[in-house]
Structure formats: C-alpha cells, structure tokens
Amino acid sequence: MKTFAQKAIERASGVDGVVPGQIVDVYPDLYMSHTASWRCIRTLEKMGVTELYAPDRIAMVMDHIAPAMTAKNAADHKLCREFAQRMGIRHFWDVNAGIAHIVLMENGLIRPGQFVIGTDSHSTIYGALGAFGTGVGFSEITAAWVTGKLWAKVPESVRIEISGTLPPGTYAKDVMLRLIGDLGADGLTYCSAEFAGSYTEAIGVSERMTFCNLAMEMGAKNAYVQPDPVTLRYLDDVGVSRSSYEVLVPDEGAVYRDVIAVDGSALAPQVSVPHAVDNVVPVDDVAGTRLDQVFIGSCANAKYDDLQIAARVLAGHRVAPGVRLIVTPASAQVMSRASASGVLGTLIEAGAMITNPGCGACAGNGGVMADGERTLSTANRNFRGRMGSYESEIFLGSPATAAASAIRGVITNPAELMTGVPA
C-alpha cells in the first residue's frame, strides 16, 4: 500500500519499498532552472566541468528578469543563451517565453509520474499533471547537471479532499488561501499534499496548478492531483503521447498522516493580509482597504482562465483613478489566447497596463512599491518588502477579487460586481 510520493521516488531511485523518512538518491527526469542559471554556469566554469550528465533533462527559462534592465542582467542572459547553445541544451526559453513552470507544462515537458526538480520553490506546481515536483537550490541543480542525481527524503502524505460547488465569486485561489490560513505556513512541512475530492475532479488543469503551486505555502515538499481524463486531455493537447509516461496513483489503503475535508460550498472569497501568506481573512473583513496598485500575474494566477475571469469582471468598467492595474500574462501562449479571444482588448480598454509575459512584479521585476503603498496581488507571496519598500503592503487574492478591487480602488468582494457575469 503505497502513496504517490513513495511510488514516484521508487521510480526515480530504482529502490523498492521506500518508506517515509528514508533517504535515497533519485535521478530526476528534468532539472528546471530560471534566470539565475548563470550562477550554475559560473560554478561549472570555476570547477572546470565541461561534461553534463544529460543535457536533454535540463530546462532553462529566462523568466525572473525579462528582459534585461542592466548590462549585468544582459550579460547573465547572454551567458545562459550561449551555454545552452554550446552544451546542446534544447530546452532553452528566452526572455520572451514566460514563467518557467507554465512554459514547461504548456510545452509538454511535464508528464505524470516524473520526478522534477526546479530552482523555484513553487515547483510543487508540477503535481497538477501528476508529477512529483519540488524546489531545490542552485547548488543542487548544478550537481544534478553533472551527476544526474540528488538525494531525497521520502515525505509523508496528506490527503486533502475538497467537495462541493463554490459560491459565485469564489475560486480555487480562495480554497487554497483558506486552507493555508487554517493549516498555517508550516502545516504541511515536508509532506506530499494530495488534492482529491469532487471539486478537485471537476476543475481544469489551470485551477489544479493554482492548488499545487500554493501547497508550497504550507511547506509541502510536493503536491499531487491524480491524473484523470482532464489531465490526459491536457497532455494530448500539448502533444504528449500517452506512451511517453506512466501514470502513478496512490494505492487503496495507502497511509496518510492526515486526511483533511474541505466543504467548498461553505467558502467565500479570501484574502491574505500583510505580511504572511497564512494570515488569511474573508475578503469582507478587509473590504474598503484603499489600494495603490493591483497585480494580476505570477505562476499562481496569470493563466488564460485567470485573465478571462478578470476581463469578465472588468468588462464595461474602468480602473479607479489613482490605481495602477498591472496584468502580466504567465506565458507567450497565454498572451496568444488572450489576444485572440478579446480578453486582452477588454483589459486594455479597462485601463490595465499589460506587460510582457514573465514573472514580472511578483519577482520584483517591475511594479515595485514606494513607502506606504499597498498592492492587491494574485501571486503567492506577500512577505514584507517583496514588492519594494519595507513600508509597503501586499494583499493576496483571486483574479476576480483583484479585478473587482481595481474597479473600486479598494479591496472588494467580487461577488458584489458579478451579477450577470458568467462563472
């Protein structure tokens, strides 16, 4: 009786019968690194390493600082670009591609059952496609480039069963914020978070990405949604053949540290208030809080459907005077869909500033705040000073909450603006 995590680590390590707490060497299927890959490259240069274990398992995406704002940034990008070319790294995406996690999933690099490491804590997102994804440091990635392996401790698993239909104005983001608020930032430390239940089965891959992405904010080692017809259709659409992966599912009777039940129908829109992600309150508790900026972006909530929801709320409205609305599509593909469907036009007409795809303001690349300013963001972190001044504040919410708040200029329950808006 094994959990998903046990099965994924067995597969990646070749060791049978692993148990939680056991440490084994795994051979990851993919090593993702972002803009700061230049650190790994410089380290290899210093050590005189010229051979890589498996260039095809390396995926590099220039997403955090894109495009360059300083000659140093430009030189770092150039170093990565030239290294990729020299070493035959095919999976290289430049400053115009978008956020690494989303780009890799849209391009069919993430498959069920894989073990994926990434130099970004939100690498747990790959669980949305049934892969074991986890964040590591640049030293680990550098070592994996050369040796192909990395140690991993087998995590315990926690099963989160979400049922019911969400009320109008409430979305996957709100479910996660409530959960983070209830369990705390250390609630799932080093656990494999398995999302299940009728709501999880009913939602698309994009919302599952939001789940798995935010699992990190409870300390999860990885996250997981069991692949189902929704997953397989997504993989078909991005050109992944069904013979190229093996779906791993937990056994009946697998052992869980906890099983948590969430009734979605009892939820309302939620907001993380400064300065911790697990500082969560219902939106009505902070409604009316004046805002300077609203940011719709990040690997948590800047996918196509996130922009679509924001556009539906904003259609026919204007951003409140004195408020800046920044929209950063997660990827070039999201930008394509948004410009083809009219979502982009609606956002521009409403007064949004559309930036190039990438991490944008979430990683401090743009949208930085001055003293005393306040942003409501759809990202996944609101730590003090993350978006500029130590004396600024970040609130986190869903794209609908962000759009409604941009219209009013104050934190607003989106349900108030959603009469007649399609769900």
Added chain:
Amino acid sequence: MAEKILARASGRRSVEPGEIVVANVDRLLMHDLSGYLTSQVYDREVNLPVRYPERVVMVFDHHFSPPTERQADVLGVNRAWARKHAINLLDCGSGNLHHAAVRSGFIQPGMIVVGSDSHTPVHGALGALGVALGNDSHAGTVLPYGKAWFKVPKTVRIEVSGTPLPGASARDVALWLVARIGEGELNYAALEFAGPYVKGLPFWDRWLFPLLCVDLGAKCAYVEPDEVTEAFVQTLPGGPASLDRLERGDSDGREADTVLRFDAGEVGPQVACPPTVGNVRPAAGVAGTPVQWAELGGHGGGRLEDIAAAARVLEGRRVHPDVRFNIVPSSREVFAEAARTGLVLALHEAGATWFPPSTGSNQAYNMGALAVGEAMVSTHARNFPGRNGSPDAEMYLASAATVAASAVAGTITEPQEVAA
C-alpha cells in the same frame, strides 16, 4: 509661424528674429525623470503655488514599471507632487510622453509647448510651437508664472520633393535629411518642413520631421497646419473647439531666411549607425550586421503605422530565433487599436513580444539593456554608446519596416529584401 505664435503669446503685433521676448506658455510637458528633478527644485527654491496647474502634465514613461525601490520612490514623490499642485498626471502604461500628450487632446495647434525632453519640438507636427527648456526654467518661470523667455529664431524652410524608392518610408527620408543637412548645422533655427513630399504625408508621418529638430540643433520645427492637421485635430478629445487657433504662415516661404531644397527621389532605406543619429548610411551598406534585438518604440516609433508596417513584413514569416523583437506601443490608444484590429495577435504569433505603452528601451530604465557585443536595431531617436547597457553594445536606428525585416533575417536587412 514661429514668429506669429511668439508675437501673440508675448502680446505684440510682431516680433523679429534675434529679439528676446517673454511669452505665455500654454503647455508644460514633463516625464517621470525630468518631472522629478523639476519638482524637487521647485519645492526647494521656489515653493509657490503652480499658477496654471491645468496647463501642466507629467507622463510616467521611462519608469513604466519600476524594478527598484529607488525608482518606485521617484514615482511616489511625483504622484504626491502632482496631487499637491493639482497638475495632470498620466501614470504608467499611458504611453510615450509626446504621443500620450497628443492622444489625450492636451496639445492643440498654435500653442506654445515647453518641456525638458529634447524632442519637445515634435509638437510642431500639430502646428504648435514646441521648445525644449531646462528643468530649472520650468521651475523658475513656467510653473510659478506661466511664462518663459524665448529668443525669436530665424526660420529655415526645408522643402522636400520627390517620391522615395520602394522599401523607404518617411522615417528613412527623415534620417537621410539629418545626414544631408548635418548634425548641429541649424543651431537655434526654426525649421519649417514643407514641399510636396512632406505636405503629402499623413499626420503621423509628418511627426517624424519635427522630431529630428534636436539632431540638427534647431530650436523648434513644424509643418504648417493644413487640412491634414485639421482633420487630425478633429479626431482628438476636445479637438474641434481649438481650430480657431490654427496659425498659418504666409505659406510661400517668404518669411524664411533660408530655403533648403531636397529631392527624396533617390532615398532608399536608411540606418543611423553608432555612435550618433547623424551617422546615417543606406541600409544596404550595413546589411548583414547581426542583431540580437529589434524594437518598435520611442518618440518616433510605436505608432500604429509602425506596427502595421511590421505586420506587413512579418506576414507569413517568423522572428529569427536569435532575435528578440520588442513592440512598445506609443500610447494606450494605439495598443487598444492594435488589439482590436488583430495586429497584437498577428505580431505576437510571429514571435514578437508586446510591452506596455511607454518609452520602452529608451535609456534602458525598465528594459532594453544590452550586453557586450550585442546589437539592437530600433525606431528609437537616439543611439549613443552606453545609452542601453554596455558601452560595447551597438544601437542602429531605422524605419519600422527595416526593423521588422532585420528581426526576420537576424541581420540588418532592407525591407524589400524580405518581401522579395
């Protein structure tokens, strides 16, 4: 025209070249950088109420999305100052300073428009008298009294005739003129652009001629208002009411001290090469130079015309894998129009990347830094070494069609080469 506008604004019947007059200023344009410097000096040294706050606008176009706390603070201080003095503010994403000001209906023919930006004379395209002043002049006289002093410039009329060669546009003719006349050759002159070629251009193509005023060293430049100007002004918010201010010269060039005549008939695609705007060569002469960056944007680029020209070149083609092609709409209105007409989708699908309406990579405040050995070809107005990141990077200036063709080829390429 310059004399007439200065005479009226200084309350005189007429003025003569060389005279110094004090004139009422109709518009003061500042961007986030110059606005910051001006506002700081103003509060420290002058500290009076702004006399005509409705005549002043600040546009955030260099820091359109600040990546540092220092930059965020500059914008924060600017916003607070704009509120305190009740001046107009166009915040991040509104567009390039001059384009956003025109598109919002802030500039009208016959006005005296001053600003710290050296390309302020571009408003001569509307028949306004645009003059670049220093930040301290704004703080010292324009903000507290609504006035500034001007030495009346002598007028040089530049007549352009002929039809340029295939692949060439108004941008190429403008660059070619800088080389033909010479950088700094027309110091302190008022330039009147005329002749059948210029008068036959639509408004946004005329725009490119007063734009190069600063490169020639001139004080101001304009195209005399005519039916094209009138029709354009009608499309602006609050437009029709201002037509009575259209100021026409005698239109036969008699008031000009000098008349320079040029035939654009042999002009093909041009490229301004490093290190200055006047280092203009036929594009064919630098064809094959590798570029890693291409950009539509800046004072002279990012117009709907540029975006459409690029889309024509890229139709059925893709941006070269070694090139990043940035598109920076000149204003929110242009971006919205490009989204409506499918240009955003078409160029994105061809491999270009869209950026917020702003001044884009100009001076690389928020984007556009280049590494050692990299090169960018763009529609920008300046190409000085070190302006965009490394001093060992190169900037080439060209038309939108040449920029797009180069983005496809990966090397500087004449547009007709790609089309063939």
